[in-house]
Amino acid sequence: MNDIRTHTLIIGxxxxxxxxxxxxxxxxxxxxxxxxxAPQATDSNTNWAQGGIVTRGLDDSPELLVQDILxxxxxxxxxxxxxxxxxxxxxxxxxxxxxRCGVKFDQNEDDELVYGLEAAHSTRRIVHVGDKTGEAIxxxxxxxxAMRDNVVLLTNHTAVDLITFPHHANDxxxxxDSITCHGAYVLDRESSDIIRVLAGHTMLATGGLGQIFRxxxxxxxxxxxGLAMAARAGARIVNAEYIQFHPTTLSVRGAPNTLISxxxxxxxxxxxxPDGMPFMERYSPEWKDLAPRDVVARAIHMEMIExxxxxxxxxxxxxREASFIRERFPQLVSTCEQYGIDATSEPIPVVxxxxxxxxxxxxxxxxxxxxxxxxxxxxVSCTGLHGANRLASTSLLEGLVWGDRAARHIASRxxxxxxxxxxxxxxYRGEQEPDPGLIEGDMTTIRNTMWHYVGLVRTEDRLAxxxxxxxxxxxxxxxxxxxxxxxxxxxxxxxxxxxxxxVTFAAYRNPTSRxxxxxxxxxxxxxxxxxxxx
Numbered sequence: 109m110n111d112i113r114t115h116t117l118i119i120g121x122x123x124x125x126x127x128x129x130x131x132x133x134x135x136x137x138x139x140x141x142x143x144x145x146a147p148q149a150t151d152s153n154t155n156w157a158q159g160g161i162v163t164r165g166l167d168d169s170p171e172l173l174v175q176d177i178l179x180x181x182x183x184x185x186x187x188x189x190x191x192x193x194x195x196x197x198x199x200x201x202x203x204x205x206x207x208r209c210g211v212k213f214d215q216n217e218d219d220e221l222v223y224g225l226e227a228a229h230s231t232r233r234i235v236h237v238g239d240k241t242g243e244a245i246x247x248x249x250x251x252x253x254a255m256r257d258n259v260v261l262l263t264n265h266t267a268v269d270l271i272t273f274p275h276h277a278n279d280x281x282x283x284x285d286s287i288t289c290h291g292a293y294v295l296d297r298e299s300s301d302i303i304r305v306l307a308g309h310t311m312l313a314t315g316g317l318g319q320i321f322r323x324x325x326x327x328x329x330x331x332x333x334g335l336a337m338a339a340r341a342g343a344r345i346v347n348a349e350y351i352q353f354h355p356t357t358l359s360v361r362g363a364p365n366t367l368i369s370x371x372x373x374x375x376x377x378x379x380x381x382p383d384g385m386p387f388m389e390r391y392s393p394e395w396k397d398l399a400p401r402d403v404v405a406r407a408i409h410m411e412m413i414e415x416x417x418x419x420x421x422x423x424x425x426x427x428r429e430a431s432f433i434r435e436r437f438p439q440l441v442s443t444c445e446q447y448g449i450d451a452t453s454e455p456i457p458v459v460x461x462x463x464x465x466x467x468x469x470x471x472x473x474x475x476x477x478x479x480x481x482x483x484x485x486x487x488v489s490c491t492g493l494h495g496a497n498r499l500a501s502t503s504l505l506e507g508l509v510w511g512d513r514a515a516r517h518i519a520s521r522x523x524x525x526x527x528x529x530x531x532x533x534x535x536y537r538g539e540q541e542p543d544p545g546l547i548e549g550d551m552t553t554i555r556n557t558m559w560h561y562v563g564l565v566r567t568e569d570r571l572a573x574x575x576x577x578x579x580x581x582x583x584x585x586x587x588x589x590x591x592x593x594x595x596x597x598x599x600x601x602x603x604x605x606x607x608x609x610x611v612t613f614a615a616y617r618n619p620t621s622r623x624x625x626x627x628x629x630x631x632x633x634x635x636x637x638x639x640x641x642x
Contacts, residue, residue, distance in 0.1 A: 115525070118141070124507030126154075129142050137258075142259065145329055154246045158241060160234040172230060179499075184347070185494060221235050226501055227400060268292070269293050275287075275341070295599065310482050315488060318464075319551075319604065325354050325365055337603070355370075360449070370401065379421070408458070551604060
């Protein structure tokens with residue numbers, strides 16, 4: 109395949125990437141190229157989001173939402189970012205998702221939106237489409253994008269590295285210039301060719317990094333690709349220690365850790381030991397089962413460690429009628445049925461799992477990174493909104509708001525890509541065929557190391573051990589990478605070990621327990637620790 113020239117390159121097509129592409133496509137002369145490593149464009153973190161998206165409830169205000177965000181963020185959330193989200197978000201849900209993309213959020217018999225409640229929210233303000241909210245949103249957005257002639261969506265394309273000057277410049281005098289991004293080297297997975305995608309502006313919308321942990325609610329592509337590429341290019345990365353673990357994912361041998369939305373507990377479900385006894389009052393007398401997400405996740409973890417349980421149970425069946433459960437949580441019921449569990453009549457086995465990355469590429473209120481021409485939107489970025497712990501269901505809204513904002517910023521500064529002659533083609537250094545066994549073995553090592561040493565409960569000794577093990581593995585993988593012909597799995601492995609080291613280093617150097625970063629060997633921060641759900 110030939111190289112590509114485009115005004116804007118968007119890497120990733122979840123809600124953030126799709127929102128940016130939609131806004132940019134309003135200018136028919138602006139050419140947008142969207143790429144995703146997945147075979148299907150719908151395969152993103154957005155598609156897996158169940159609970160809903162924050163908007164403005166009936167007894168709500170921007171000030172109240174800001175207050176909840178700051179409370180959940182444990183003293184580390186940016187008030188400026190929170191105000192932007194609270195003021196701009198609800199109107200974008202209406203104008204983009206409902207009116208433009210035709211997303212039909214659940215309504216009551218009077219055709220009024222139904223607002224859900226999730227942990228750490230002070231009022232009902234979350235709209236949803238059953239428990240398939242993310243799927244409904246991304247399907248509506250992609251359908252709308254497909255009607256835009258100036259948007260090209262390429263599946264099965266994996267970004268290898270960002271093209272930056274002076275690093276990739278043919279002109280040696282470029283060494284004196286500041287770092288500028290001009291697109292990316294991209295692997296066409298079908299042809300195995302690595303092409304140049306040259307762009308006036310580049311947006312990272314690659315999602316999170318949950319796949320570096322043994323248990324995760326994230327899809328297989330969430331391995332930190334965008335974060336690793338940005339770091340190699342010189343972008344500033346912040347808050348990497350704050351990994352939010354979701355308390356409840358399905359725990360059945362042979363099944364993926366499918367997310368069980370916090371909305372289930374919002375509708376009355378309680379957590380039980382295998383002997384049928386509830387236990388959350390022991391850990392959070394005030395909030396019980398609606399305690400912040402980090403508190404609930406650690407409570408489950410401690411119960412499993414203390415008693416040797418493989419999992420605990422989530423019971424909605426004894427709290428709600430079967431008809432309500434089927435109507436409100438059809439995906440939960442369907443998923444459980446696949447593995448022989450009737451969620452309407454019996455408790456569901458659950459374990460905590462890595463869910464959301466609160467840190468990322470530091471960006472400003474317009475999504476700009478410290479590298480000229482490079483923007484970050486969605487989970488790969490850090491706007492400062494989530495602080496040390498994300499408030500439930502704000503992630504989809506953040507992707508929508510900052511995807512739209514970054515696009516508006518770029519639209520007023522449209523730039524042609526640089527001349528092809530200024531950028532070298534990809535240099536194939538190794539011809540050795542990639543060994544799937546080695547790649548999967550190394551990924552398993554990364555996941556186990558991160559889960560046991562850099563998971564829900566951290567100590568200096570565990571983190572020091574993880575740093576040593578990951579440093580050695582990184583050297584082995586880099587040698588393997590440079591000697592081997594690239595494929596998607598090898599690219600992902602290289603990125604995964606890099607971001608695992610970044611997360612571990614950030615956790616090691618921060619001795620203070622705050623929000624999602626829990627150090628068992630350190631004093632907690634003075635700010636209350638609260639949390640929530642996607």
